[in-house]
Amino acid sequence: MNWTWFHKLGSPKWFYQISSRWLPWLAVAGVLLLGTGLVWGLAFAPADYQQGNSFRIIYIHVPAALLAQSCYIMLALAGVVGLVWKMKLADVALQCAAPIGAWMTFIALLTGAIWGKPTWGTWWVWDARLTSMLILLFLYFGIIALGQSISNRDSSAKACAVLAIVGVINIPIIKYSVEWWNSLHQVATFKLTERPAMPVEMWLPLLLMVLGFYCFFACVLLLRMRLEVLKREARSSWVQAEVKRAVEQQS
Amino acid sequence: MSFASFAEFVAMGNHGLYVWSAYGISLLVLAINLVLPILARRRYLQDQARRLRREELK
Numbered sequence: 001m002n003w004t005w006f007h008k009l010g011s012p013k014w015f016y017q018i019s020s021r022w023l024p025w026l027a028v029a030g031v032l033l034l035g036t037g038l039v040w041g042l043a044f045a046p047a048d049y050q051q052g053n054s055f056r057i058i059y060i061h062v063p064a065a066l067l068a069q070s071c072y073i074m075l076a077l078a079g080v081v082g083l084v085w086k087m088k089l090a091d092v093a094l095q096c097a098a099p100i101g102a103w104m105t106f107i108a109l110l111t112g113a114i115w116g117k118p119t120w121g122t123w124w125v126w127d128a129r130l131t132s133m134l135i136l137l138f139l140y141f142g143i144i145a146l147g148q149s150i151s152n153r154d155s156s157a158k159a160c161a162v163l164a165i166v167g168v169i170n171i172p173i174i175k176y177s178v179e180w181w182n183s184l185h186q187v188a189t190f191k192l193t194e195r196p197a198m199p200v201e202m203w204l205p206l207l208l209m210v211l212g213f214y215c216f217f218a219c220v221l222l223l224r225m226r227l228e229v230l231k232r233e234a235r236s237s238w239v240q241a242e243v244k245r246a247v248e249q250q251s
Numbered sequence: 252m253s254f255a256s257f258a259e260f261v262a263m264g265n266h267g268l269y270v271w272s273a274y275g276i277s278l279l280v281l282a283i284n285l286v287l288p289i290l291a292r293r294r295y296l297q298d299q300a301r302r303l304r305r306e307e308l309k
Binding site: 047056100107115243 | 293
């Protein structure tokens, strides 16, 4: 396998150039997927025979919850890459993704609570799935706070990477919580190995929404990372040229 | 279409408040996440433009 792309990722300049080519495609894909998924899920998917129309919350709840967990796994991977290969871009990715992941966890918890009220009769219970998701939110807060409280960039990168890697133990706990403990929460809707238990006109919009959320995440992450690269590499000549060009374009 | 009329669509079978508040808040959060980095970039470039002008005057 050819690994040059991996080593190129260590170069902020290469990242900045390639990401400007990816961004428009991701943005268009995200708008199309989210738009179609929203209209389909809200207006065209059939109502659930038990939950009625409140089940439509699934089309934001599940994508947000999936993304919140994937984003944390990404933080841990970025942490490993940063610690092992000392790649500067890994810390940029970790710091920029953490707030997005925290917001996604917030959406998952909030929509879950709103969904729980008409379905379970309660906004919140301290059961395994809900509690482990709340811990995920606090892990994100921990990483964000740690990153902002240490002013030395190298030490802050190391500390955040270690916290991200240690905290990843929470991800399998979230995933299997509904199987290991008695839970009000229903089990997974999507499994890689089985056909979904929903009719196709219910799960297809869900799939579109999941992919749309991932595109959205990629877009926002790239936007944040590109600005962070400009700030961190401000003294290099390519950034100064790029800032000059962008400034002239803006005015 | 799973609804007979627009009023039914808004009502969501008596779950309208739950469904629309969940969607509304979530979309608001997504919009905030998208707008903040764009505004931050604009602000940063404005700061840099000011700095560049100052340096030219010297």
